[in-house]
Structures are given as C-alpha cells and as structure tokens.
Amino acid sequence: MAASARRLCHIAFQVPVGQPLARNLQRLFGFQPVAAREADGWRQLALRSGDAVFLVNEGSGPKEPLYGLDPRHAVPSATNLCFDVADSGTAAQALAGRGCHIPVPPVTVRDAQGAATYAVVSSPAGNLSLTLLERADYRGPFLPGFEPVSSVPGPGWVSHVDHLTLACNPGSSSTLMRWFQDCLGFRHLPLSPGEDPELGLEVAVGPGRGGLRLTALRSCPEGVVPTLVLAESLPGATSGPDQVEQFLVRHRGPGLQHVGLYTPNIVEAAEGVAVAGGQLLTPPEAYYQQPGRDRQILAAGQEPSLLARRGILLDGDKDKFLLQIFTKSLFAEDTFFLELIQRQGATGFGQGNIRALWQSVQEQGAGGPEA
Template identity: 85%
Template sequence: MALSARRLCHIAFHVPAEQPLARNLQRLFGFQPLAAREADGWRQLALRSGDAVFLVNQGAGPEEPLYGLDPRHAVSSATNLCFDVADAGAAARALAERGYHVPVPAVSVRDALGAATYAVVSSPAGNLSLTLLERAGYRGPFLPGFGPVPSVPGLGWVSHVDHLTLACTPGSSPTLMRWFHDCLGFRHLPLSPGEDPEQGLEVAAAPGRGGLRLTALDIPTCSAVPTLVLAESLSGVAGGQDQVQQFLARHRGPGLQHVGLYTPDILEATLGVARAGGQLLTPPEAYYQQPGKQRQILAAGHEPSLLARGGILLDGRKGKFLLQVFTKSLFPEDTFFLELIQRQGATGFGQGNILALWQSVQEQAARLQESKGQS
C-alpha cells in the first residue's frame, strides 16, 4: 500500500563552504533566514519565502547532516526532498520491507520546543534522496536542533513551491513514477487527454530536432504537495545536446533540474530579481514574433512589450494562461536553476512554451548561419 505525503517541508542543497547560494537566495530572490545549525563540521541554514523553504548544507562533516545525507557528489546540487508524513518510523519500515534502501532508519531529534522523527530513503534519481519527516506539534521556527537567526522582513515575491522538475535518463520515467508512488503516494497527472502513464507527454520539435518527454505526478488529495515533473530527452537531437542532456552531463547524472516557485505577480517579481542583480534567461526575439503571440498576451491582460522586456513567457488556451521566466543556473556548473511561475487558471507546465522556444532558437540559429554565409 502506498504511503502518502502531507506537505513538502523543504528542499535541501549540498554546496561547498565558499558557494554563495544562501546569500544569493536572500539578495536576489527575497528569501529570508529562518533557522540555523552549526555542528559536526556542518553549517545548515534554512531560508524561507512564503511557504517555500530551502535548506542549504555547507561543509563535509564526519557524520551526516541533520535531516539528510551527504551524497558526496562531485558538483553543487539539490540533494534532498523532505516531506511531512503521518508516521516516519512506520513509513521507513514499510519501504525497507519492500526492498528500498533506507540509509538513515527512523531517528528522533528533540529540543526545548518539541520533537521530530525522520528517516532518509535513497532514490533511483542519482544523488537525490528523500526524507520522511514526522513533526506534529513542534513549536519551533523550523526543526529540532536548529536555532533562530536574525531576519529582516523581505519583499517576499514567492508564495510557495509550484512544482519540482527532475532531469531523467532516457527510459527511466516509469521506474521513477512507481518509486514516488510507493514512497509518497504520487500518481500520474495527465498533461493531455488519454495520455499513457508509461509514455507521458511528448513535446516534439521539428523532425530531427528531438524534444522532451514530460511525465507529471501529483497527490490528488493534497494541495500542499507540489507537482513533480519527470523530464527526459527524445531521440533525434541534431547539432548538440538539449537542456536535459546538458544537465545530465554537467550534473554527472540525473537529479533535480529546477524548482518552480509560484509568484502572484510575475512582472513585479521579475523586475525585483533583475534589479537585485539576478540573471534571467532571455528568450529569442522570435518567440514574441510568433503568429498570434501578441494577441494571446493581450487576451491574458498583459502588455507584450513588458513581457518581452522581462523575458517572460506566456502559454495558454481557452482563456487560461501560464506565465513563466527562468533564471540562469545558480551553480558554476550550469545545472540547477529556478523558475518563477504565475498561473491564470492554467494547470499545465508551458508545453507550448517548450515547443515554441525550441523552434525559435533553431530558427534564430538558422538565420544567423544564413547571414554569415551571405557576408
């Protein structure tokens, strides 16, 4: 019988001591320090924006960091997803009996504000692990073992985690889908009518240009758990690697490629990130020149020039729209990044944007090559 997660507690990262992830989350994206722990060679800092919590683990202590694992991965990485469950001990035992690897069996941590029990499960998705957490009644700002830290109220552009996207090796999505079902109760969420769970949604570019296979998962009974998206490459990419293949190469295996952070006002959030010095990806001009794109933007109640200036993408149909903008990588290896997303009734993940961006980049490259040939 599948277990069931009740909410996402936090997303953990493992970075070297000199990596500025925690500082950048505050300075560029409006996250605020929530709680900290320094022990056993580790500095662990939890940061929050709305209900989105990131835990940055720095160091390399002789023991595992509290509430997670040290994956000893070669590059900076998102390493752990932590979910609240009703009974962490029972969940860990049930998974171990099914043959899943549980490197940290249930352990309890207590301080003056209460107690929590957690266990850590290894995943089939590269260096990513899963923490099952039981913390009913804990009265502290974060988790037992962490102390409060001074915090200055920030702008708070982000309200919660909208979705999590894993870059997967080709053909691995069905295995991952079953694993997340067994561990947390995730189920297939169709992105198109009649979609085969084993096949997902194929977002194909022009012939010979490849594309992506997207498989979405959610927990239908729990809105506090973000949607999980499995992304893998379709064969047929010409002239180099696509975004998933690039992640697999640079990250040295599968893992969490990006986190979609929900914002109620993407124009304000994008402007704030840019003013703070955050680096956002700029789509090619051809994206905004697609037939019908400006009409679509106006129908959604936005000004095309403002979206283009911020690099904001818009996808929609039947009066429901999705706006999204992507940051450049937060790590020097050019791997993990963030997405800011605003929904106006849409429930998908910008499938139209994926295809349109793919095609516009290819068209822009072709025009550039043509102009070079004529010069």
C-alpha cells in the same frame, strides 16, 4: 503505497564552503534566513519565501547533516526532498519492506520547542534522497536542533513551490513514476487529454532538435505537495546535446534539475530579480512576433511590451493562461536553475513555452548568476 507524502517541508542543497547559493537566494530572489545550525563540519541555513523553504548545507563533516544525507556528490546539487508524513517510523519500515535502502533509520531530535522524528530513504533518482519527517507538535520556526535567525521581511515575490522537475536518463520515466506511486502515494497527472502514463507528454521541438518527454505526478488529494515532473530527452536530436542531456553529464547522473516557484505577480518578481542582479533567460525575439501573440497576451490581462522586456513566456487561451520565466544556472557547473511561474487558471506547463525555453537555452547556453 508504503508512505503518503502530505506536505513538502523543504528542499535541501549541498554545496562546498564559500559557494554563494545561500547569499544569492537572499540577494537575488528574496528568500529570508529563518534558522541555522553549525555542528559536525556543517553549516546549515534554512531560508524561506512564503511556504517555499530551502535548506543549504554547506561544508562536509564526519556525520550526516541533520535531516539529510551526505551523498558525497561530485558537484553542488539539490540533494534531498523532505516530506511531512503521519508516522516516519511506520513509513520507513514499509519502504524497507519494499526493498528501499534506508541509510538514516528513524531518529528523534528534540529542543525547547518540541520534537521531530525523521528517516532518510534513498531514491532511484540519482543522488536525490527523501526525508520522511514527523513533526506534528513542533512549535519552532523550522526544525529541532536549529537556532532562529532574525531577518527583515522579504519582498514576497514567491508564495510556494509549484513543481519539482527531475532530469532522468532516457527510458527511465516509467520506472521512476512507478516507484513514486508505489512508495510515496503519487499518482499520474495527465498533461494532455487521454495521455498514456507510460509515454507521458511528448513535446517535439523541431527537426534535428529532438524533444522532451514530460511525465507529471501529484500526491494524494489530501496532501499539499508540489507536482513532480519527470523529464527525459526524446531521440532524434542532431544539433548536439540538449539541456537534459547536458544536465546528466554535468551533474554526473539524474537529479533535481529545477524548482518552479509560484509567484502571484510574475512581472513584479521578474523586475525585482533582474534589478537585484539575477540572470534570466530570454526567449528568441521571434517568440513575441508570432501571429496572434499580442492578442493572446492582452487576453490574459498582460501588457505585451512588459512581458517582452523581461522575457516572460505566456501560453494558453480563453481564461486559462500560464506565465513563466527561467533563471540561468545557480551553480557554475550548470546543474540547477529556478523558474518563476504564475498560473491564471492553467494547470499544465505550456508546450509552446517548453519549445521557446529549449531554443533559448540552446542558443544562449546556461550560466550562473553573479556572486
């Protein structure tokens, strides 16, 4: 293990000038701006909801955006995951010793609130880079070099990032898994009993529809890092490209497909997003008409009509349930979406829900929210 990721600091996005991501995160999902920076051709805005922080890098400049890397990617994209580490210099040196490319060597940034040192390492997951950040004594609202932004408190729909899902090329999950294990100290998290880490969890969607392979990873026990999920298509689809295949084409390669945001009250959050104008995927009508579905929803302490009205998926039994709802793409290129997730004792991702999402996306297609 070359470095140990202790906490997710933020997720960075790179968009062209005028792209409405930052505005939509505020207006549709309740994120609030906390700090901003304008320099070197970049406008960088950090937005927060609970412990979930997104950094939107807008523009393109002659220098790298602070705390990240400009990959010059063809479409708007989630481009960077920033992790807190104990010693960024030592971590970068160890990763370089493993053959990793370090496009931004360790650099220290200071302001009146303290200092932070960071380095950026290229990952094998397409255009996604990783920032290794050391900021133990920093006292500001975000990071050195950013100015605080005043804003009114948000609705509090989201408390933290639950998981990060990378769309991968076919057959690449095991290679990516080993890289995150060897370089950042992640370990395999079985999603089913006796799961082979080389095979992951295989979810067959149906005849002619192919399916999905999921491989989950978690950080060291002392870390506070979201689960990392590697997703790749299974062979066998004859009805056209699925969501993962479409992402690989539209995104021009692998990358961060979606972020799962934890909400303590998914009904309230879904209602709030919908009222604000956010576009949510709705599962097939037959999903709520399956035998025993009402009984399952009631056992989870939920109201069937409320879940059906907003398209909230539920999976699980006894006292372990998982509730999920997915947005349409936040980019016109259909390359990134959000998930709202509420866990009631469940730790997985719901195989039945995966099939329902798969079918709903295939039937409806993905579209970005209104600007």
